[in-house]
Amino acid sequence: MATIRQEMALPAAAAGRGSALTTILTAATVLLTVVSLGMIVFYAPMERVQGVVQRIYYFHVPMAWVAYLAFLVVLVASVMYLWKRDMKWDRVARASVEVGVVFTTMVLITGMLWGKPIWNTYWTWDARLTSTLVLWFIYVAYIMLRSYTPDVERGARLGAVLGIVGFIDVPIIHFSVTWWRTLHPAAVVAPTLERTTPNAPPQTVITLLVCLLTMTLVYATFMVYRTGLERLRDQNRELEQLAGR
């Protein structure tokens, strides 16, 4: 009984009381998003070669950074779960995988929209896009695995294994794909900033850093609510078992 009572404590956000920290985080995120958008439109310098479309870079790169961050969090949460067996770590993993896949999908889409006007093709099997696509598959497989595993404890264990084994592969995939592409260059290479401009002006760097920070806060905000959702779901599952008796 004691364990059930402990688990039943509603997370502050769910109870509607709204923890002060969460509110501050959400507000800061929204504020920073507005600032970033403004900077992207007005402050960032016009890029000589690519023109206005280069600004996609300020969405694309920060989201890629967040995607990798999300999956790193999955790795840490997976290790912690296997070590401590505390469900809260599994909730973090579940949440971060979903958020990570969302961001990875956006990286791929924005990458395609960037490539089309520059190189007249939506997709190119260049190193970065290809690695990102493989990454996407690994974590989509995670989501599928969890959905096929009804038993929560088993799902958590298997998910943790996948979270660890999958992330180990990330650098290996990166190297192998890069080497492959070095030997057999793609007909078309996805655009970046570095390739077209040797020295990026400071405004570019500043805008990028602000966008990076914003995107990280977006991730953090999503994570707070997403883990809260998982906690509610876990509670509902337990409650359903109790009610069923």
Added chain:
Amino acid sequence: MPEAADPFASVGYLAGAAVVTVVGLVGYALALAKRFAGARERNTVLRAQVGQSR
């Protein structure tokens, strides 16, 4: 490749990417809020049920 002549030629793609990003992230946030509210509602209902049966 759009020549330097008209840097705004590809504004459509930039707008598209911005829209996709915003719709994607905001959409996800809204969906998340909806799922959250739904789960909270279910939570309340279940608590009531369990409270009664005790």
Added chain:
Amino acid sequence: MPPFARQVLVLLEKDLRLELRTKDALSAMLVFAFLVLVTFNFALDLRPELMSTVGPGVLWIAVVFGATLGLGRTFASEREQGTLEGLLIAPVDRSVLFIAKFLTNLVFMVVMELVSLPLFVLLFNVPVQPLPVMGILLLGAIGLSAVGVLFSAVAGNTRAREVMLPVLMFPVIVPILIGVVQAMGLAIGNDSARDMPWVSLLIAFDGIYLAAGAIVFEYVLEE
């Protein structure tokens, strides 16, 4: 002989003897690999001049598909007959089970490769240096078996076992895919792959996943 090795050999011998009696896994793998090779002939226009670039990929895909077939079944017979519980109750380290299954599948894969390579040479008229190519195929098989056994156990716990094994495996083995095909291209006489340490990549991948698999396996089979 240290107890670990002895336990592994016992399990390995059991699996191999079982397979020798029924031969169902191995024959399925062989037939399927052969079939995939033939299917490629219909699917792609495999003109002789293309074979040095496309050939390695054709052969390796056939091997991977055949291997996946065998891997999907590797825990199935134990589950069906309930012998898995017996293995788990026995005081053996889970990594023993992993290494034993890894070796079993490796043996099957190597046999399949030993048959598929001559078939490939025959069907597509590709001159190969057999020893280097077999070496590369062996390295690839080691990685395939390590990842495959791990994910077979993971997927085997789920309702949709047949779907989840390939979906889990294929993204993770991308480095082997690239490495084997590139290295084999060299052995077939395609010089462009020379500059990169593909064999080292394969060895590194194999080592990492053998170690990782052995370490995490206890978490996969906890019931």
